[in-house]
Amino acid sequence: MGKHEDKLFMKRFSLVIGILVAITVVIMILASTYQKEPDPSENPSKLALAADRVAPVGAVRTEMPAAEALVQAAAAPEQVASAPDGAATYASACQACHMVGAAGAPVPGSDAWAERVAKGADALYANAINGINAMPAKGGRMDLSDEAVRAAVDHMLAQ
């Protein structure tokens, strides 16, 4: 090969390289023009599925709604008893003694009870709440409110 041919080859070779570079640049510009960021509104389920796939399998529950519900359920009977429902309070806290006259407890409706009633309702309330002789204060149910005990006495008076 002569010197001239070398020069000619180099000229054409660099021309071809240059054209290829130019085409590459044009393709890059076109690509960046047409390329879009993925639009979440276009296919939200796709993103949700992707989030699902990378989500952890298990999770730790720090709040305890189930346990709270159990505690509340356990406390519920007492809430019923402390509500001013005289019949329910009497049934749960008083009738064990007062229905059968245990330890000399006056049975509502009996003569012994009539003697007690003669003292007046206020005296009966006070003795039921504070206790008298073998009668424990509030029938031993210190969780009962005074109001609940009065309601139970009212229930006894109605018998």
Ligand code: HEC
């Ligand atoms: C452990 C058994 C027992 C329980 C439980 C009990 N009582 Fe009595 N209660 C007695 C006895 C015994 C007497 C009689 C006391 C006395 O000698 O005056 C009595 C007396 C009473 C009297 C009459 C008080 C007076 O002034 O003469 C009332 C009212 C009364 N109880 C209400 C209640 C109520 C309301 C409850 C439930 C909240 C209750 N008792 C639960 C044993 C009980």
